[in-house]
Amino acid sequence: MNAVTIIVPIFGIILIGWAAAVAGLLSDRVSDGLSEYVFAIAVPALIIGTLTRPGLTGEVAWSYWFAYFGGAGLSWAIGSLIAIRRHGIGRQGAILHGFAASQSNTVFVGVPTILQAYGEEGAFPLFLLLAVHLPLMMGCATFLIEAEGDRSLLHRLRGLALVLLKNPIFIALFVGLCMRSAEIVPGGPVKSLIDAFSATASTCALIALGAGLKRYRVLFDLPGAAVIALLKLVLHPLAVWLLAFHVFSMPASYAGVATLFAAMPVGINAYLLAARYKTETGLVAASVLVSTLAAPFTTLAWLIVLGRS
Incomplete structure (x- = not known):
């Protein structure tokens, strides 16, 4: 029952957001505005507020x-190998298949799900992983896709740095970790503002x-999208679970x-990257939808495996 009470509110809000959009109650402009608010203000406030919270160790x-x-790399490699064997998919497309199979939806689904499941004990490892996940995964994908381009390595590094420095999530993680290291704890009106924005993050993210x-x-390429969703929702978390619980030693x-982070559906960043390079856009978009629709059932199963039931 505990696992169900975690899953139902999260994916229930997603369903309500979808139904409201289909019914015309929420326009595309509202969805875009909510997404921008979540990325630029709400989640950065949640990150800074959590990382600077007293007692968070x-x-x-x-x-x-x-x-x-290790699990992400395995899922990425298998996703790319499967794509290479399919007719008409080039090198860039294969890289995007692998990226989609290993890129988790962290901001919209991962943060609210993991905080609900693990609470305070999961906050530090969650945001620690979030701090590394974004630059490492996006950086690897960008370098692999542009490996045969005519831009120099220094030019590509500069471009990646600019992308990260303009990303509010990355900036918030950097600021929060710096404040944590300096033992700066917001108080008074500043803390009230951070708490007010933080309280809206999960609901607005899920509605958006x-x-x-x-x-x-979905019908653009349902078989291909199903394969990516299967790799993302099953293989990726399975590989991480085996490594985290049975190979390496770490706190439970x-x-x-790590396992629940890996069990999240395909991230929006995979679609944004496909749109940027104008390749496999339809399939990656379909994989986002298919994996998100299947995620309530697979996430429930992983919560039971992890003893959160």
Whole structure:
């Protein structure tokens, strides 16, 4: 029952957002505005507020990184290999298939789900992983896609740095970690503002995701999207679970957070990257939708496996 009470509100809000968009109660402009608000203000406030909270402690374990990104690398490699064997998919398309199979929806689904499941004990490992996940995954995908381009390595590094420095989530993680290191704890009106914005993050993120799903089309390439969803929702978390619980040694909450982080549906960043390079856009969009629709059932199963039931 505990697992059900975690899943129902989260994916129920997504469903309500989708239904409101289909019924015309929420326009595309509202969905876009909510998404921008979540990325630019609400989630950054949640990150800073959580990382600077008194009593939030945790360790940085290398095994934690190896477990999560080892599973992500396996899912990425298999997704790319499967795509290469399909007719008409080039090198860039294969990279995007692999990226979609290993890129988790962290902001819209991952943060609210993991905080609900693990609470305070999961907050530090969650945001620690979030801090590394965004630049590492996006950086690897960008470098692999542009490996045969005519731009120099220094030019590509500069471009990636500019992208990260303009990303509010990355900036908030950097600011929060710096404030944590300096033992700066917001108080008074500043804390009230941070708390007010933080309280809106989960609901607005889930509504924005649900409303945005109306734009995606499943029938574009249903078999391909199903394969990516299967890799993302089953293989990725399974590999991380095996590494975190049976190969490496780490606190149980860290292992659980890594597994649940991996169990999230395909992230929106995969679609944005496909749109940027104008390749496999329809399939990646379909994989976002298919994986999000299947995620309530697979997430429930993983919560039971992790003992959160």
